[in-house]
Amino acid sequence: MQFASDNTAGVAPEIMAALAEANAGPVASYGADPLTGAVVEHLREIFEAPQAAVYLVATGTAANALSCAILTQPWGAIFCHRNAHIEEDECGAPEFYTGGAKLVLVEGAHAKMDPVGLRAAISHTARAGVHNVQRGMVSLTNATEAGTIYTPAEVAALSAVARDYKLPVHMDGARFANALVSLGCTPAEITWKAGVDVLSFGGTKNGCMGVEAVVIFDPARAWEFELRRKRGGHLFSKHRFLAAQMAAYLEGDLWLRLARQANAMATRLSAGIAAMPGASLTHPTQANEVFAAFPRASHRALQAAGASYYLWPFDQSLDGPDAEPLAARMVTSWATTEAEIDAFLAHLG
Template sequence: MNFASDNVVGASAPVLEAIVRHNGGALPSYGADPLTLRLTPRFRAVFEHPDLAVVPVATGTAANALALSVMVPPFGLCVCHEEAHVMVDECGAPEFYTHGAKLHGLPGPGGKIAPESLDGYLAGLARHVHQMPPRALTLSQLTESGQVYTVEEITTLSRIAHSHGLAVHMDGARFANALQGLGCSPAAMTWRAGIDILSFGASKNGALAAEAILVFRPDLAETLDHRRKRAGHILSKGRFLAAQLDAYLDGDHWLANAAHANRMAARLAAGLAGIPGVRLAWPVRGNELFPILPAGLDAALRRGGAVYFGWASRSLPPGETVGEGERMVRLITAFSTTEAEVEEFLALARRAG
């Protein structure tokens, strides 16, 4: 009953089998192997974009930080939500890779930036040499509260950002879960809505350690390979990154994994909704849910072996609070979460409740 994260489970069988299958023999190194070269046309087909540049890396932090490094100069500003992963969970990597650029976090319920908040902030900035000029907006999809930006919201926010001279990045650590939650195409949720660079996550959804920086604007891709090499993120045996991403995309494995994780989250949420004293802070839009529990139930679940994290309540919807004697927690399901695990957790909660 480990719902701490989708990072706590292993890799999926097709991904592991692909790594083993491509292990034998000698192939060119540093991404010059045929499998790595095949990734670009594969991703171009998935995203319906003829000029898409594909840059594989091993971690989401590297994907985000390197992506922002080509968008924001050392004297520039990147706007994000105040609880965004790049803001609070990457140990200053975006600032490091941009050589000193600054992040500014905006508040918003559900981890989402509202269009009026973004427009008001950007319009109110002073435009002189004393002010770091804003150069990028980054959106988390899913957000840190498990919510999704709709295609319309992404389009609106991108239009505002572009009108102020900002490029737009999407942190897609749980991109597949958001995509399945919205039921739209990858193109619709990214470049057609105004996204310039996507950090395409795979490690949380079945890969061993693989992400991809997808660049929809050729001018932003120009220096990315040099930045990746300088940062130590070009693997000498690049075929193993490519093998994971190739298997991840093959037969829509990535979408099937995300759909299963989302179903398990919905099942968990439906079961918790029937337990007295339990309510969800936000609707379930992907594979994360944030129930507010009576403190006694939280303690009983932990004693019974359930593993999950407590969560901050800064982005709660208007009118919602976590009262005295209550705890808000985060539960995350994965591609490998079973119905039996969900039912075991719910049975424990029902007994304790």
């Protein structure tokens, strides 16, 4: 009953096999190998963006921080939701890699910015000229940290606000596949066709060992990314091992199949929790994260049975009245089984 994070899941067998295959014989380094070139072309095809620049890095933090660095200056503001991953979980990496850009936090229900709130935040910024941080860029997370999803229309509405102020838009897609299969749209429709300039395309949370792609829809920004990636220590010499993962991830739409499994298990878990007396969902379940509150006694029973998940927020205590509801986050993965879900629900009830 492992629901702490999709990061705890192992590597999908197809991807592990691709890594072993890539290990045979010498191959050109630093991305000059044929497999990297094939990955670039495959991602361009998937996104209907033949001119896009595509680069691989090993972590989502690197993908996000380097993306922000090519989109804003050190004196720029990065407008994002208060619960965005770049705000809550990246230890100041965007600020570090941009050389000092400031995260300006925008409110919104279920971890989603809304156009009115975004416009208010942008218009409030730089009112005193040189004395203020300047308007820099917009970053949104899809799927969000609350497990919710921006639709193409919602992305387009936020992008339209950004364009009114001539600001570029970044999408943190660590769980991009989970969002995409839930929406049923094309990758292009949720990214550049909706106004996104740069996408962090996740692999690690969805069955890869450690690889993310940065898809830059305006190739004019590509050279700066290459320089920043090298200067920041994220250009792998044995680059084929990143490319091998991404190639297998994309082959035969494996990335979509893995995400569908994770989402289906979250839906099963969410429905089961919602049907329990004294339990309720705290955010809609739209991808592979379930946020719910249920009695403290149920939490004790689950944890005694070995269930792994997080109280959300962390500072809640298992000491106290049995009936009091405590909120929690459960995350499913490509490797989650129906048996795990059913065992969790049995202990919950």
